[in-house]
Amino acid sequence: MDITFKDVGYTYQVGTPFESRALHEINLTLRDHAFTAIIGHTGSGKSTLVQHLNALLKPTSGTVTIGDRVITPETNNKNLKPIRQKVGMVFQFPESQLFEETVAKDIAFGPMNFGVSEEESLKRAKEMVQLVGLKDAVLERSPFDLSGGQMRRVAIAGVLAMKPEVLILDEPTAGLDPEGRRDIMGMVQRLHQENQLTVILITHLMEDVANYADQVVVMENGGVVKVGTPREVFSNVQWLRDKQLGVPETAAFADQLIKKGFQFKQMPLTETELADELLPQLP
Amino acid sequence: LLGRFIPGDSIVHRLDPRVKLLMSFYFVGIIFLADNWQTYLFLFLFTMVAILLTKIKLGFFIKGVRPLIWLILFTVLLQMLFSSGGTVYWSWGPIVISSYGVVNGIYIFMRFVLIIFMSTLLTLTTPPLSLADAIESLLKPLKVIHFPVYEVALMLSIALRFVPTLMDETEKIMNAQRARGVDFGEGNIFQQMRAIVPLLIPLFVSSFNRAEDLATAMEARGYQGGEGRSKYRVLSWQLADNLTILAFALVTVVLVILR
Amino acid sequence: MAKIIDVTNLNYRYPQQTEHPALKDVNFSVDQGEWVAIIGHNGSGKSTLAKSIDGLLPIGEGDSGTIKVGGITLTEDSVWDIRKKIGMVFQNPDNQFVGATVEDDVAFGLENHGMPREEMVTRVHEALKRVRMLEFAKREPARLSGGQKQRVAIAGVIAQQPDIIILDEATSMLDPEGRVEVLEIVRKLKEEENMTVLSITHDIDETENANRIIVLDDGQLQESGTPEKIFAYGNRLIAMGLDVPYAERLRTALRKRGTIVPAQYLNEEGMVDWLWTSHLKM
Amino acid sequence: RLSARSIAILGLLMALQLVLGKFPVFGIWSVRVDFVFLATFIMGWWFGPWWAGLAAVICDLVNTLILGGSGTYFVGFTISAFLGGVIYGVFFYRQNMSWWRVIMATLIIMLVVNVFLNTLWLTILYKTPFWGILPIRILKDLILTPIQVLLVYWLGTNRNMLSLRDRL
Numbered sequence: 008m009d010i011t012f013k014d015v016g017y018t019y020q021v022g023t024p025f026e027s028r029a030l031h032e033i034n035l036t037l038r039d040h041a042f043t044a045i046i047g048h049t050g051s052g053k054s055t056l057v058q059h060l061n062a063l064l065k066p067t068s069g070t071v072t073i074g075d076r077v078i079t080p081e082t083n084n085k086n087l088k089p090i091r092q093k094v095g096m097v098f099q100f101p102e103s104q105l106f107e108e109t110v111a112k113d114i115a116f117g118p119m120n121f122g123v124s125e126e127e128s129l130k131r132a133k134e135m136v137q138l139v140g141l142k143d144a145v146l147e148r149s150p151f152d153l154s155g156g157q158m159r160r161v162a163i164a165g166v167l168a169m170k171p172e173v174l175i176l177d178e179p180t181a182g183l184d185p186e187g188r189r190d191i192m193g194m195v196q197r198l199h200q201e202n203q204l205t206v207i208l209i210t211h212l213m214e215d216v217a218n219y220a221d222q223v224v225v226m227e228n229g230g231v232v233k234v235g236t237p238r239e240v241f242s243n244v245q246w247l248r249d250k251q252l253g254v255p256e257t258a259a260f261a262d263q264l265i266k267k268g269f270q271f272k273q274m275p276l277t278e279t280e281l282a283d284e285l286l287p288q289l290p
Numbered sequence: 291l292l293g294r295f296i297p298g299d300s301i302v303h304r305l306d307p308r309v310k311l312l313m314s315f316y317f318v319g320i321i322f323l324a325d326n327w328q329t330y331l332f333l334f335l336f337t338m339v340a341i342l343l344t345k346i347k348l349g350f351f352i353k354g355v356r357p358l359i360w361l362i363l364f365t366v367l368l369q370m371l372f373s374s375g376g377t378v379y380w381s382w383g384p385i386v387i388s389s390y391g392v393v394n395g396i397y398i399f400m401r402f403v404l405i406i407f408m409s410t411l412l413t414l415t416t417p418p419l420s421l422a423d424a425i426e427s428l429l430k431p432l433k434v435i436h437f438p439v440y441e442v443a444l445m446l447s448i449a450l451r452f453v454p455t456l457m458d459e460t461e462k463i464m465n466a467q468r469a470r471g472v473d474f475g476e477g478n479i480f481q482q483m484r485a486i487v488p489l490l491i492p493l494f495v496s497s498f499n500r501a502e503d504l505a506t507a508m509e510a511r512g513y514q515g516g517e518g519r520s521k522y523r524v525l526s527w528q529l530a531d532n533l534t535i536l537a538f539a540l541v542t543v544v545l546v547i548l549r
Numbered sequence: 550m551a552k553i554i555d556v557t558n559l560n561y562r563y564p565q566q567t568e569h570p571a572l573k574d575v576n577f578s579v580d581q582g583e584w585v586a587i588i589g590h591n592g593s594g595k596s597t598l599a600k601s602i603d604g605l606l607p608i609g610e611g612d613s614g615t616i617k618v619g620g621i622t623l624t625e626d627s628v629w630d631i632r633k634k635i636g637m638v639f640q641n642p643d644n645q646f647v648g649a650t651v652e653d654d655v656a657f658g659l660e661n662h663g664m665p666r667e668e669m670v671t672r673v674h675e676a677l678k679r680v681r682m683l684e685f686a687k688r689e690p691a692r693l694s695g696g697q698k699q700r701v702a703i704a705g706v707i708a709q710q711p712d713i714i715i716l717d718e719a720t721s722m723l724d725p726e727g728r729v730e731v732l733e734i735v736r737k738l739k740e741e742e743n744m745t746v747l748s749i750t751h752d753i754d755e756t757e758n759a760n761r762i763i764v765l766d767d768g769q770l771q772e773s774g775t776p777e778k779i780f781a782y783g784n785r786l787i788a789m790g791l792d793v794p795y796a797e798r799l800r801t802a803l804r805k806r807g808t809i810v811p812a813q814y815l816n817e818e819g820m821v822d823w824l825w826t827s828h829l830k831m
Numbered sequence: 832r833l834s835a836r837s838i839a840i841l842g843l844l845m846a847l848q849l850v851l852g853k854f855p856v857f858g859i860w861s862v863r864v865d866f867v868f869l870a871t872f873i874m875g876w877w878f879g880p881w882w883a884g885l886a887a888v889i890c891d892l893v894n895t896l897i898l899g900g901s902g903t904y905f906v907g908f909t910i911s912a913f914l915g916g917v918i919y920g921v922f923f924y925r926q927n928m929s930w931w932r933v934i935m936a937t938l939i940i941m942l943v944v945n946v947f948l949n950t951l952w953l954t955i956l957y958k959t960p961f962w963g964i965l966p967i968r969i970l971k972d973l974i975l976t977p978i979q980v981l982l983v984y985w986l987g988t989n990r991n992m993l994s995l996r997d998r999l
Contacts, residue, residue: 120471
């Protein structure tokens, strides 16, 4: 399911004194089965952009095409629900959406809203708990008795249980420790590779972009300023610095080495790539 | 962000919030004195002068009437239809439109409008925080009867400080649940009631967690009750404040004479 | 050097979770002017340790040990004096902002100590200037970024002029810019005021500034050493709740490919220099 | 004396009460249902009549004076707010939740506070004819009562809310 933006603009609180333009002239295609990372400063419009992907927001100008559904400013608010089942959204700090008395019920909540039977939903809950790396024993516990990292996984399981085709994650590892970050990102990568999920990731962590994404969208002041593969985007270290976007550690390190006279065929993005390229240049 | 305060530099803006608060209470009191067209006209003129002094457009004041418009129309209509006396213009069974009724209706309308204008004047010209300070300051005498003034003031300021935070949070949770297939405000009454469960529980839980964090931070910064605390924010009473009180006193005298 | 924090045989259990102790026999001390980073994965007891030093935890039966701050033993009577010596910055920028505006928040701690208003005004002004938030003095917290809110929290600490600043995962919820700003300010405070810093963190940049790193696991002190020593643990750092520094990752990757790499940990600069000199020898 | 913790929790609940007043999540016919009463109920349940009453008073002050809610400040409505908090406190503070308690508390608040007192205040303040608006008020409250009963009972027996109370 491709998602296409055509001349999309979005303005908050149109017609009030607080009117503010959050997006303008967005033209973008997010391909089926791709892993896209969206980067940019806080306030650059990333979160507004992704809320168009499951029709939580409708464009104030232009059109968003999600699979075979076309969303325009005139689209009726009803009947948007099927889109939200197909495009699952994990908000930042998603543990704040937990509310049920047990983990199982909370995970089953989403699918049941989309008409899946209770029995089937609870069965999915059991699957999803394993998928996000938790033990069956948590199913009957209150989600509020779990640790922060476990709550985060339950919340993600709650979205996965809807069996979406597209998974949007807004900084899914914010506030977690390195181990938790690695686990969550590993899980996302598995979902992408094994379950063929289209993944859209908002992140500040350039390492994650370099390691997992195959397309990067760079946003600034409500517009898209660059789209490309991680290597294309990260090759120009100076451009990244000018935009104050943060440079992946490998690229930054390689950049220092280039200044010292090292040469690389292409900009290395991970330490293994860098090591491979360094090997022939060392005694 | 909060409330309806419109920043400005008028003489009304600069008045001590305590004076504005007290006088807006007092105004509700003296409006009971109005009982004929002279008194109503006088109060109307007085209110208009006050509004003029704020340098804020009249439209903002009229907006304050909007939420009560049905109550106003309903009250005015009942007054007009069911009070008898004077010349009868039209009647049908118990329903009578008389000159007395029409005049009464107009008075009631004026009463509504004047009260709303005056309290709107307060909220438009006074920042929320100043009003909170004023409330605290005016509660202070209650310390004599062991009323927990400091604690209440602190709660009030915490409440004000967290309203925008919780507004954002509410919005966020609603979006998250919408993404999980919840429709807010749609369907029959039971569906609508069911829809708020996934909103309310997270809100209560998050408020509780925030409060715990906040309490820890407060204690880490040496908060041990209201005793012995000093205050960073101060209010200062000036000549204009005394003059305002004088003006209201004069209005009262005039009203009594005009009655 | 004088020990400004001295913890001996500290044992702690949370009232609700009596079966599992949060801290077991913890012993450690911090010197005046030292920057100590405490690391450990989530649930290892780091935050518990920080809070117990400030007397912020309810003490029950079976909790034992002594905590001395600036020579004073922490007791129910001395806790308020000790809190004056310590400024804490917590994880969630929103939940520690007490005041309705920036300046009110900075003044909150001073008000608690009954400081005369004139002095408060100068201290608030000075503190906001130090964290470069002066122009935001009248702002409400809802209009600030996470990093700005944390800077205000630090201003609140500065205004109280404590000897110690404890950062309890203070940068973990910030975006990269916010993180850099906050760390820069803390670094300056330490240099200019000789303030003692205790930072609980997962962030590698934060630990690089430290003089010493302490590793907690399951409520016990596992390890203590210079960043160089701790960073050399390579991939084991992840289980300790810390990222692996980039230079260390590269050193491991090169070693795996058979390159003879230096035996000890090198920081990034050191790594570049070493690569460069080896490169020249070719 | 109140601990920092209780002050913070009450302060946050007050903030929540103000926020809930701004989100009319649903309505039936033209009766707007907001959830302000749920925050008041929680304060009464957790902190007792005195604090719940006091907090409700402060919320009323904030709502009318600061947020510029409906109309003007009038001491009568403050009395109503106070009584609402007190009644929830009397019925639920350190008491077991039961259907009849919920029904009684809700009915008393509806009849005494909403129907009788609030109509009286309008009559005093705006000379609105008492008997003229009483039927409308009664009709509106007839619709609201069962909704409030259900929601209060549900919230008061919710496992997550109970565990929050245990953490107090």
